[in-house]
Amino acid sequence: LFNHLLQHLSTSSEAGREEALVGNVNKLMVTPTGYTGVSRKSHLVFDACFESGNLGRVDCISEFEFDLFIRPDTCNPRFRVWFNFTVENVQETQRVIFNIVNFSKTKSLYRDGMSPVVKSTSRPKWQRLPAKNVYYYRCPDHRRNYVMSFAFCFDREDDVYQFAYCYPYTYTRLQHYLDSLERRNLDYLQREQLGLSVVSECVCVCACMHIRVCLCRCVSSLPHHTVFNRIPESPQPRSSSPLLHLFMLSV
Structure with missing residues (x-):
């Protein structure tokens, strides 16, 4: 005991x-x-x-x-x-x-x-x-x-x-990348503030619209395609963040 x-x-x-x-x-x-x-x-x-x-x-x-x-x-x-x-x-x-x-x-x-x-x-x-x-x-x-x-x-x-733990992807790096996209004045890209995080950092949403490239063949018969991806904006980065960065580069 x-x-x-x-x-x-x-x-x-x-x-x-x-x-x-x-x-x-x-x-x-x-x-x-x-x-x-x-x-x-x-x-x-x-x-x-x-x-x-x-x-x-x-x-x-x-x-x-x-x-x-x-x-x-x-x-x-x-x-x-x-x-x-x-x-x-x-x-x-x-x-x-x-x-x-x-x-x-x-x-x-x-x-x-x-x-x-x-x-x-x-x-x-x-x-x-x-x-x-x-x-x-x-x-x-x-x-x-x-x-x-x-x-x-x-x-x-x-x-x-x-x-x-894995390749870090910081909030600052993400914001710099989104800023660089905005400076290109792309017709199909729209960036807005979705809300604030628990530490009052901006949480953004980016919409890629009217892209001629088919993003997903399995839904090619549909009149509109919507692909929603989330880049975690967290003090603790996730391994998916660099992959979503590459996805943004591809579109």
Whole structure:
């Protein structure tokens, strides 16, 4: 009974700490437990205070392993999926394991071979991590939440590395793209404000009308074709956003 009570208290305490994740880490240097000396290379500095960033807490398990806690979706603490953060102050050839420990999804493409993306200041193009270095599993140490762990080796000390759930697509990028379309004064494109988000950002609707290209052969016999696609305007981008960007380019 005593052990069961201790386990319950530990679980409740961790749950409370997760609910308290109200902001992103900001240039947070993480040192091993009990370390009191001066900071040095290999003491990783985490940051997520930028658009589409998400990392609420970092626990140092050892010099080589870190538990990372992501913040929940806006107004819905049940959903925790997106992560996007940077790491710097690394040591050349330093190997680490990052554990994203509080995923809310039971089904994920990470179980089927998908892997996070990474880039650095000297290699600004996003690349996927090797699938063999990524693991997705239930973890008894974290209330049997799904955990995604990935191994990585830093190879350049002066680089800042950025890791994300998938290719980020920010609200600012979307607005710049829609602005560029408006400047072209296209006869068939109409952009209007549909409403405001919970943080008072504009939610737009774009109508592509009278396009001569058939968008969907299966409804070609109908007098009018209406294709409705939504680009999520959220602090946590979705993998569908770049695809819808390409769709807009095609029409």
